[in-house]
Amino acid sequence: MNKKYFFLLFYLLLFFCFQSNAQRKNLPPYKDNRNDITTRVNDLLGRMTLEEKMAQIVCIWNQKNELILDQNGNFDPVKASKNLPYGIGQIGRPSEAMDRNAQNRSARNMAIFTNTMQRHFIENTRLGIPVIFHEECLHGHAAKDGTSFPQPIALASTWDTELIENIFSLVAEEARSRGAHQALSPVVDVARDARWGRFEETFGEDPYLVSQMGIAAVKGFQGKGPEINDKHMLATLKHMTGHGQPESGTNTAPANISERELREIFFPPFKKAVTEGNVHSVMASYNEIDGVPSHANQWLLQEVLRKEWGFKGYVVSDYGAISDLYRLHHVAEGSKEAAKLAIKAGVDIELPDMVDYPVLSNSFKSGELPMALLDSAVARQLYAKFLLGIFDKPYVNADYAERFVGSEKNGKLALEAAQESITLLKNDYNLLPLNADDYKTIAVIGPNANKTLLGGYSDVPPYFVTALKGIENYLQGEDISVVYGEGCRITEEGSWYLDPVVLPDPQEDLKRIKHAVTLAERSDIVILVVGGNELTSREAWSETHMGDRASLQLFGNQEKLFNELLKTGKQIITVLFNGRPLQIDFLADNTHALLECWYLGQESGSALANVLFGEVNPSGKLPCTIPRSVGHLPAFYNHKPTARRGYLFGDISPLFPFGYGLSYTNFRYSGLTLTKNTIAKNETTTVEVDITNTGDLRGDEIVQLYIRDRVSSVTRPVKELKAFQKVNLRPGQVKKVSFKITPEMLKFWDINMEYVVEPGVFELMIGTSSVEYESVELTVTE
Numbered sequence: 001m002n003k004k005y006f007f008l009l010f011y012l013l014l015f016f017c018f019q020s021n022a023q024r025k026n027l028p029p030y031k032d033n034r035n036d037i038t039t040r041v042n043d044l045l046g047r048m049t050l051e052e053k054m055a056q057i058v059c060i061w062n063q064k065n066e067l068i069l070d071q072n073g074n075f076d077p078v079k080a081s082k083n084l085p086y087g088i089g090q091i092g093r094p095s096e097a098m099d100r101n102a103q104n105r106s107a108r109n110m111a112i113f114t115n116t117m118q119r120h121f122i123e124n125t126r127l128g129i130p131v132i133f134h135e136e137c138l139h140g141h142a143a144k145d146g147t148s149f150p151q152p153i154a155l156a157s158t159w160d161t162e163l164i165e166n167i168f169s170l171v172a173e174e175a176r177s178r179g180a181h182q183a184l185s186p187v188v189d190v191a192r193d194a195r196w197g198r199f200e201e202t203f204g205e206d207p208y209l210v211s212q213m214g215i216a217a218v219k220g221f222q223g224k225g226p227e228i229n230d231k232h233m234l235a236t237l238k239h240m241t242g243h244g245q246p247e248s249g250t251n252t253a254p255a256n257i258s259e260r261e262l263r264e265i266f267f268p269p270f271k272k273a274v275t276e277g278n279v280h281s282v283m284a285s286y287n288e289i290d291g292v293p294s295h296a297n298q299w300l301l302q303e304v305l306r307k308e309w310g311f312k313g314y315v316v317s318d319y320g321a322i323s324d325l326y327r328l329h330h331v332a333e334g335s336k337e338a339a340k341l342a343i344k345a346g347v348d349i350e351l352p353d354m355v356d357y358p359v360l361s362n363s364f365k366s367g368e369l370p371m372a373l374l375d376s377a378v379a380r381q382l383y384a385k386f387l388l389g390i391f392d393k394p395y396v397n398a399d400y401a402e403r404f405v406g407s408e409k410n411g412k413l414a415l416e417a418a419q420e421s422i423t424l425l426k427n428d429y430n431l432l433p434l435n436a437d438d439y440k441t442i443a444v445i446g447p448n449a450n451k452t453l454l455g456g457y458s459d460v461p462p463y464f465v466t467a468l469k470g471i472e473n474y475l476q477g478e479d480i481s482v483v484y485g486e487g488c489r490i491t492e493e494g495s496w497y498l499d500p501v502v503l504p505d506p507q508e509d510l511k512r513i514k515h516a517v518t519l520a521e522r523s524d525i526v527i528l529v530v531g532g533n534e535l536t537s538r539e540a541w542s543e544t545h546m547g548d549r550a551s552l553q554l555f556g557n558q559e560k561l562f563n564e565l566l567k568t569g570k571q572i573i574t575v576l577f578n579g580r581p582l583q584i585d586f587l588a589d590n591t592h593a594l595l596e597c598w599y600l601g602q603e604s605g606s607a608l609a610n611v612l613f614g615e616v617n618p619s620g621k622l623p624c625t626i627p628r629s630v631g632h633l634p635a636f637y638n639h640k641p642t643a644r645r646g647y648l649f650g651d652i653s654p655l656f657p658f659g660y661g662l663s664y665t666n667f668r669y670s671g672l673t674l675t676k677n678t679i680a681k682n683e684t685t686t687v688e689v690d691i692t693n694t695g696d697l698r699g700d701e702i703v704q705l706y707i708r709d710r711v712s713s714v715t716r717p718v719k720e721l722k723a724f725q726k727v728n729l730r731p732g733q734v735k736k737v738s739f740k741i742t743p744e745m746l747k748f749w750d751i752n753m754e755y756v757v758e759p760g761v762f763e764l765m766i767g768t769s770s771v772e773y774e775s776v777e778l779t780v781t782e
Helices: 003-026 037-047 050-056 077-083 107-123 152-156 161-177 207-222 259-275 298-308 321-327 335-345 357-366 371-387 398-404 408-421 467-474 506-521 558-566 585-590 601-612
Strands: 090-092 132-135 236-240 281-284 314-316 423-427 441-445 481-485 525-531 571-577 593-596 667-674 678-680 685-693 699-709 720-729 734-741 760-767 773-781
Touching: 037 371, 050 357, 050 371, 077 107, 107 161, 107 398, 132 371, 152 161, 152 207, 152 408, 161 207, 161 398, 161 408, 207 259, 207 720, 236 259, 236 298, 259 298, 281 298, 298 335, 314 371, 321 335, 335 357, 335 371, 357 371, 408 601, 441 467, 441 506, 467 481, 467 525, 467 601, 481 506, 506 558, 525 558, 558 571, 558 585, 571 601, 593 601, 667 760, 667 773, 685 699, 685 720, 685 760, 685 773, 699 734, 720 734, 734 760
Parallel strands: 090 132, 236 281, 281 314, 441 481, 441 525, 525 571, 571 593, 678 773
Antiparallel strands: 423 593, 667 685, 685 734, 699 720, 699 760, 760 773
């Protein structure tokens, strides 16, 4: 290189270096990314006016239409400057735009939409504080074309934490690529009442299983940390707490739960996600505990969440829940009093719209409320925004969003998840897997056989494979006829989001049943697809939008349809798609094979066909008990010794127990031993067992460890899940599975409400479900 050009280049670089340093020197500390987050937060907070602070603790969702959008649903900067001159803390669900039915809600358009809004608030407000966009991500980003995975109750059936982490990492990347920053997920409520319409949103009835699934989901959403990169987002734990065991099974009803039960059953998933998952956001629950609504519960949100567990993130309100303090709970006379109760309790931001928190401005201005209370809430919002990196990198790449969201690669993970979620409950005479060569005509019958079934908090995925289509696709090219009959209807067509639920015409249903019987009579085998739908099991968010049930029986004429098909003498494989455990005792007794699928996401039919025809060996295990009837509730397995005494002329046992699930192969447990049979209460030991695949097919087994404290100062459950491990075995293979028994596994809240290990005898149970196991005794001394 010519010396002249070399020196020119050198001086140019030197000039730009000095210029860059000069520019950095002129930056306020909060805009300089060389500073740590705390320094940046403190600097920015010190520059903010009261109005700018108040803007950070509120959100808009439905108010988008009147405050920042034009009549066509496009961002209107003039309206935004007029209505939100100090910015805004959050904007809810930009994926919905103005109208959920609009055709322009593509990944690319959402990315452009969020970029446009973000640019306005950064460039046209005094301090340029970016906005957090939050989205629903229960089982995929609830946005048009977002990849749809199985509902959480189905994902819990996989007992596969690595898979869960991978799924929610992908969900986060899809949502973040479109401009979203916070997921209002995961739900870590422990579900203890099947009448509750939100059962499908949970990871089941057991605090340990829910904890493990929750930690995995949080890690998937947020990444490895400590900062959150541009492919991840903030996770939000829902709903703290007791939400999963409402009085009478109705949504938002009181949770009549003692402190001991809170600490042993309902707190653990939240605590673990805070202390092990480092979750950055928590949502308070709609319900009350011991007369105190969660949004006004200082003990819950301050003493326990922040002081005991060390939670450093921010608490969001559930949608409209602050207003519920005066509308439903009547612990406040009006908006101002409700807002004061909530912010004192530790609710940092009001979702989804500006209703109650704006009235607090005068209370802070007058000194009625200490400014430190507002500053702490605002600081947590700002910290999250710096953590997300959106002060330094606020915009997303619309081209990447278009390429990545709903891609073929993402669909493959959705298929894997769906396949692992399917649980085989019955398989008489090894009817499954089916050999296609054995059949000329297969009848696929039932109200759910050719329906798109995603469950709640869903949008329109890139595609959906129905059960019928999946079976037809699998058998394409085979000399087999697939015939279809609806059989009956559960409800008329409707939507999870819309209020009306219309029942089918009984006379039309009789015609459908007659047609289905005709099809069955001329077929070799029947695949019956029944269960529930998004109208019979959903979030009951108002008195005009019900979703809880007083019965668990199959809706409508489904059992009559099954009975009529049974009379044909054909073999019947029953497939369930549903959002909650159902009363299926008659079906279970009389069908030849039974599969619980819950809701499997966009690859439902493909996953089902792969399991039915043996491409995949089912490995799912129930994350909840399936009771015999609604009269058997509560039916959770980890009950107290006196809780299942029996009924007059009734079987108290569950129809299918927690942890249960069959395989196309068989597993034998043997050689159960402890490395030390006696330990001090601060010591550890290891329990080991050999698992042998005694069948002819490779398969996965979920080995489960339960523990019971034989004698204790307060009553203890008959068994509690403490560990599990998924193992894959080829035919004839033996694997040794071991679990370390730690003091933490043996601790409980004693008579003095102290978390301790009490010396004594513990029963350790290892097996294939909560009722099938081998056991060994462990003695614990002082």
